[in-house]
Amino acid sequence: MPPPSADPTKSKTSFASSTSLPQRLARSESRAASVSQTAIDVLSTLSQVTQAVPYLSIISGVLAQVVQIKKDIDFCRQEWEGVMEDIEKIREMVERFREHCEKAGRAEDALPDELKSAFKCLESCIERVFKALDIFCSRSKGIASRVTAVLKRDKHLRIVQQCRSDVARVLNMFNTELQIHQLVKIHELWAAVRPHASLISKLNSPYPDEKLPAPPAILCGRDDEVRAIINMILHQVPAHIAIMGSGGIGKTSVALAVLHSPGVIQRFENRRFFVACDAATGVDALILEILKVFGMSLESGIAPTTKVLAFLEASSCIVCLDNFETPWDADPRAVEAFLAKVTSTSSTVIVTSRGSGRPPQTNWSKPLLPPLRPLTLEAALETWESICGEQDEFAERLVKAVDCVPLAVTLLAHLAESDCAEVVWMLWNKKFTAMVRTYDSDHRLGSMEFSIELSLQNPRIAANPHALQVLGVLCLLPLGIRLASVDAMEDAFEGLLPDILTARLVLMQSSLAYSTDGFMRVLSPIRHYIQKRHRPEEPLLDRLENYYLSVASQVTWRTSLVIRQHIYIELGNIAAVFELSLERSSALPALIEGVLVFSDVCTMLCVYDTKLLTLAATMAAKRAVALEGRCLGRLGFLFYFLDRLEDANDTLQRSIAIHAAAGDRLAHATDLRALARVHIRQKLVPEAEEALLRSAALHVEEDDMSGKAQTLWVLGTLYRRGNRITEAQRTLREALELGGAWCRPDVLLDFGHLNSQIGDFREAERVLLEAAELHARAENQLGRGHDVQRLGYVYTEMGRFEEARARLEEALELHAATGSQRGQAFDYRGLAKLYVRMDRLDDAEAAYRNAAELQRKAGELIAQADTLRDLCEVYVGMGRPTNSETVLRDAIELRRSAGHAAGQAEELKRLGDLYLTMDRVVDARDAYSRAAKIYAETDRIAYDAMLQQMQQLEGRLDQPLV
DSSP: OOOOOOOGGGSSSSTTSTTHHHHHHHHHHHTTOOHHHHHHHHHHHHTTOOOBHHHHHHHHHHHHHHHHGGGGOOSSHHHHHHHHHHHHHHHHHHHHHHHHHHHTTOTTOBOOHHHHHHHHHHHHHHHHHHHHHHHHOGGGGOHHHHHHHHHTHHHHHHHHHHHHHHHHHHHHHHHHHHHHHHHHHHHHHHHHHGGGHHHHHTTTOSSOOTTSOOOOSOOOSOHHHHHHHHHHHHHSSSOEEEEEEOTTSSHHHHHHHHHTSHHHHHHHTTOEEEEEOTTOOSHHHHHHHHHHHHTOOSTTOOOHHHHHHHHHHHHOOEEEEETTHHHHHHSHHHHHHHHHHHTTSSSEEEEEEEBSOOOTTSOOOSSOOOOOOOOOHHHHHHHHHHHHSOOOHHHHHHHHHTTTOHHHHHHHHHHHHHSOHHHHHHHHHHHHHHHHHHSOGGGOOOHHHHHHHHHTTSHHHHHOTHHHHHHHHHTTOTTOEEGGGHHHHHHHHTTSSSOHHHHHHHHHHTTSOEEETTEEEOOHHHHHHHHHHOOOOHHHHHHHHHHHHHHHTOTTTTTOHHHHHHHHHTHHHHHHHHHHHHTTOSOHHHHHHHHHHHHHHHHHTTOOOHHHHHHHHHHHHHTTOTTHHHHHHHHHHHHHHTTOHHHHHHHHHHHHHHHHHHTOHHHHHHHHHHHHHHHHHTTOHHHHHHHHHHHHHHHHHTTOHHHHHHHHHHHHHHHHHTTOHHHHHHHHHHHHHHHGGGGHHHHHHHHHHHHHHTTOHHHHHHHHHHHHHHHHHTTOHHHHHHHHHHHHHHHHHTTOHHHHHHHHHHHHHHHHHTTOHHHHHHHHHHHHHHHHHTTOHHHHHHHHHHHHHHHHHTTOHHHHHHHHHHHHHHHHHTTOHHHHHHHHHHHHHHHHHTTOHHHHHHHHHHHHHHHHHTTOHHHHHHHHHHHHHHHHHHOHHHHHHHHHHHHTTGGGOSSOOO
């Protein structure tokens, strides 16, 4: 079990130590220091804060302290009243938001990204107010200060008016940001649940869902635990409960008993869900398992995480994540973070997990449930009697021998059904000793394992030898055997497993398997034991590999929804079998071909499984299979989708080298096109163009016009972004002619961009509407989001502001639903440009701030710098040159970090221009000089112009230019 990770909100010397700020304030007052000294103490503490919800309590206290200072103001007190009223309004908003977070169980969460910029502005505003108050609280400065203050009353009134303007602007920003935050959440929720409205409408039905497993037939000795959990569920809404304990101790039985209890049924009705996590070997697989239980598909293109969280928020259900240790062990940090999001919704969550440690980052309901212990002797014997109908001294000896562990007691009791407890006891003594001697000390059988082994030797299994083989195959499949696929599996195994259904009956009678949700499954302790001790023989493994190859490699998967749904249902099984087979397969080329097709399907379903492709590439390299390059090419493209651009670049370069050496021109061309996409995102334009031209030439050499069309589309986009209009028109038109219907909506989107650039807005509107319609027919939410976003930009340019706002908000909804941070950032940029046109500069500032934060999260340094540059212009329009300077400096640093020298020089020149408007001539000269040094190496024309501009400053400086 992974060790609990440290809480990031408590790892810094920040507001998590709640006494630091009051102590600083007390020290300041006791020293009779000035108000500005108090401000220094407060803000030095603020600068260390991790912006999390504990921070809200402190910022609220700081605001309250500001309001209290008004009693120390000796002049202009009436003018300060308005400032203090607005500060108190901000404090009340912060308090309400903090209380909402705590009620939602998110007391340690990070602040929403939409709000961080508002708090940064608030901190700056507090600093300015503190410094201003220092002038007006003259008591500590003597009579001379008061006399001076009276003489400078007009100047001081302007200072108060500026403070009031700043505070009012922050107050307006908070109102705007909270509205935007709420709008984003509503859009995400609505977009994710809208396709499943009929499903959610049925959730209040009193009839049980067939996907919910039946309650345990026998559950003895667990009344106290079940009662405690039910009490927390009914009185701590929403409850978050972890049922911990060792394997076979009864965690799943307790959870099911809770889900089927009258009180829980009355509260949640049909909103009760049980998710078996056995097949979830990571966070993505866990999300898919949850979606399956919810009855939600991935066909709409909405990000799976968004769907899960939106469903949980909309339904206020109760969900049990059983055997949670499987995904948690595989991917601790990602799974912990996902669980924290799940438990921040309005739904109740139960987790069962082997061990005694609970996942951190989740606010678990109190009191914490201790790990389940073995049954009392009385409860164990009651369990035995419920199965066998009677108990005796041998039954007592047996339950003691297995330490009263429920699963072991159940297995032995079922053995005793066909004989008697005395015979089972004799077998135990005889065979347990022999089996312990069979295994060395490092693999010694425990009582639980021996109980399983003894169950495998019962008469039912002996009479049906195929049952043990079926069990071996079953334990290799995390999801279990799909009952609807039994006939196909029997055909695939060609007599090796002739009667799976009969074997299923025998295994269920022996308590070695169970059925739920259309699958035959096994309990986790049994699965682990069988995998370790009774792995199927090679012929069975070969047939299992071939069967799942046939499932995952059907050529019509792109056009057949039924085939995609079949693959989707068995994703966990396919991945597990492929991983096992890659280590042992004698037909590796065919298997890797299947892995590549499977990866294509997963990508279409928004599942990016890099682990399987990495293993495939490694095995191909070890065994000299030519498919290594294709695996690397596909892997590089997955890294591109995951915004891991350095990994994408390195992996694609390796693939290109392999395909070039092998003379595989089509694969080489495909790799070059993917690499060009990476370069475009990295703003490496010359490198991207070179890769695309080479790709197009290779496609022509192979007479592959469809591949050439794909490359020309990307090349046309590159030319358009570089304002190479004629080349873009020619290239995109050729791509449209060669590509046919499959690429038409994407190329039309680029034509819409292009027509906007040249001012042909009517034509832009026409082609974008057609693109949006085509993307909607294809159920491509992301593509449609891009179309309507661009329409919003076009309508802004046409002065159709209401239509622009509606389109941009629709785009924001679509991009939020598909998890596209980049798309959302450009939606906010579009809204900001719209607000500038409407002279709503405060709203424009908030929208640009949101865009910049999304770009920061996505690692889009250059795009973030572009946004800050535009925000600088908004601040200029608002008469806030200091803010303009701050964001420009941030933009310069971002471009320096991204290695974007040309952009860095442009921003330095812009900074110099700003300094001139502020009469800071020396600073302007310094900025121009830094820009000139960069231009000297990148742009000689710009360098010469810069030198001329610097010469013009000589007359305004007291010293000559160096």
